[in-house]
Amino acid sequence: MTRLSSTCLIAAILATTFSAAANEEMNMREGEMSMGMMDMKMMDKNADGMVSEDEFMEANEKMFSKMDKNKDGMMDAEEQKKMKGMMK
Numbered sequence: 001m002t003r004l005s006s007t008c009l010i011a012a013i014l015a016t017t018f019s020a021a022a023n024e025e026m027n028m029r030e031g032e033m034s035m036g037m038m039d040m041k042m043m044d045k046n047a048d049g050m051v052s053e054d055e056f057m058e059a060n061e062k063m064f065s066k067m068d069k070n071k072d073g074m075m076d077a078e079e080q081k082k083m084k085g086m087m088k
Helices: 005-025 036-044 053-069 079-085
Strands: none
Touching: 005 053, 036 053, 053 079
């Protein structure tokens, strides 16, 4: 899979994840940290309050690597299903 295809796939998965996190954040009580904020803080390696393209790509490459359980450079439906289950 090309880097562009991998990036698009990861972006789609993240969009779904962040959408769910945003909905969850709206339902959380004030003062609790949401999953979306934890994700951004994890990506923001230099702690400048922003996520650069390099920081974003590094985090997503690590995520893809974790999702690709059989290390074939591809993510199949079963691997995606397992990852979604881990995010709940």
